[in-house]
Amino acid sequence: MSHIPYGRQDVIADDIAAVTSVLHSDWLTQGPIVPRFEYAVAEVCTASYAVAVNSATSALHIACLALGLGPGDWLWTSTITFLASANCALYCGARVDFVDIDPRTYNLSPDALARKLAQARTENRLPKIVVPVHLAGQSCDMAAMQALSREYGFRIIEDASHAVGGRYQGLPVGNCRFSDITVFSFHPVKIITSAEGGMALTNDVQLAERMALFRSHGMTREPAQMSREPDGPWYYEQIELGFNYRMTELQAALGLSQTARLHDYVRRRHEVARRYDELLAKLPLTTPWQHPDCYSGLHLYVVRVEATRRLAVFEALRAQNIGVNVHYIPVHMQPYYRRLGSTSGTYPEAERYYAEAISLPMYATLTDDQQNRVIDVLDKALFA
Template sequence: MIFYGKQNVNQQDIQAVIDVLRSDFLTQGPAIEMFEKRVAEYCGVKYAVAVTNATAALHIACLAAGLKKGDVLWTSPNTFVASANCGRYCGADVDFVDIDNDTYNMSVDTLAEKLAEAQVKPKVVIPVHFSGQSCEMERIYTLSKQYGFIVIEDASHAIGADYQDTKVGSCKYSDMTVFSFHPVKIITTGEGGMVLTNSEALYQKLQLLRSHGITRDESMLQGESDGPWYYQQIDLGFNYRMTDMQAALGYSQMDRLDEFIARRRYLADRYNELLKGLPLTLPYQSSETNSSWHIYVVRLDLTKVKLSKENIFARMREKGIMLNLHYIPVHTQPYYQQLGFKIGDFPNSEQYYKEVFTLPLYYGLTDEQQDEVVKALQEVFQ
């Protein structure tokens, strides 16, 4: 069976985890800071805070931004529900900005129009770098200065990607950036996430929120310390700590990040050639970006294809190939429908959903397996 995504773990990665298992620290040890520093240096950003998963990263990023009840968060409908749920965790309202029909990222033209018309402006905007292609961050950043909102990049798909010749994660045009290290992502820690920022104040807040709001830093204590054992809870935080075993795996995987990205870009280019002539719209890439290609999505030309997506998925599975779909528009989920959203609110995202599916793409996918995927698609369409 050829799956749509799959982790790649080698002997070096396994040994890195074994070394931690034999060490003095399984959690809250030195591997965490080593991993954080390595990702920060790669991205060209000052600070990084590793956490249990990207959902936790989004949550504490929103809290660090001061998001609370009565505030509003805007994000894309074309994303996993966590990009919106993080606002609800903070008690805030959530709204969406429809996608650009080429990139499938948040449409900045629509964002600008919505900001100009909105009586209640967002406190936080979360652009999602869908499939690994960066949003138009310079334009979004300019709007953030005009309208006074905080920008949190959801770069769960995009570690290793480039925007205007700068690594995604540099926070050049944002306040914070979030990465995911789930097994189907480009590098993995099993489960895991990270928040990056250039703000020391946000960094300190993120560290507090990651671990129960507790600090041992004497400069942050209220009153004098009772001794070397002493700590204080100065905020309401969470147990979102990454383990040293996860961090060691992530640190080891960073050795091959550029190799992983190069292979994904090669496979994406190869798909672009092999799929020519099929009734599909292939992914568009902006000249300002160089995607990390977390996923490869195609859109059906419904004027030429009479098969339903359900039929295509079933036939491909019979041939040993597992497709996927990214994403069901968040506003169409029952929870968000209960909040007042309805079908028709974001038509670009809804039409995209009717047409799209995701092909297998991962580092370990061989040329021969990719040929098998394309051949199967050709047979299904015939």
């Protein structure tokens, strides 16, 4: 019985040819392909600047650094997310707090955020940065987030790791109309892949320059950024404490080739999702709800089943070689964050979601026969 994963890459001959071409070139890193990949993604998203890095985690880190996050500052994010959305603040010496989710979209709730901000203002502990996470590919309510940012003075990093190719209010996710910076992931289970890789987009040239600086050791060869006149063409200066977060030419070649099929991939994911919606309609579970303002990237297709049945259903699917997963364990429930003071019961919607969530297989090359098998096993498991 063949394995059906919850997500997988689609690498075709064109992708292999693109990577092979780089292997035959003079540049394996720091060549011309990374800028071409950056330009292609920025153009798709109608953003002004893009900075490619070796992972979305690195992109989140340099985004925080570019916005000046540091000791004494707070970053707030959703607790239903991958660990990196919170860890990026700790890398900067800042502190992390969480916001509960909307019960329909599973994204960070604007209402919960507004209540928390009002309370934080009375305690003088407002966040410097808020990171809304576009869970499963559906954008958060970014207009509401922007309105709150203007009232309370925080900056916004969209964690759109799941959402490249999606839209919000008719505009592509990543255009940064409602945020300072948007971050994408190109991990193999995401919508397009560069093997490992990420990208930070912005419309602010100064933020773009700072992120590019932090990406590569804090080092510059630009005379305008230097403290003195260069000694010669070899001269460089380290002007910040940066990191080696560079993307290779090989990764960029794969990502650039895949970008040409981005909208086809998202369109196919919507076909898979519609078929799930129709065939699961009569089963005792909750299928994903899509906000009318959004066109999701559909990285994930998350269903919710009765909490007392979740483990049995999950194990029944795994026993039939269907690689379901759970996205995510709330970050505030992780042992590391408990040691920092997080406690259970603080974010009830998030904890309720976690107790019921199962991610079904969702990827562009999922066949009808494979999807039928998933649904058949799920049907039997729910009524066992």
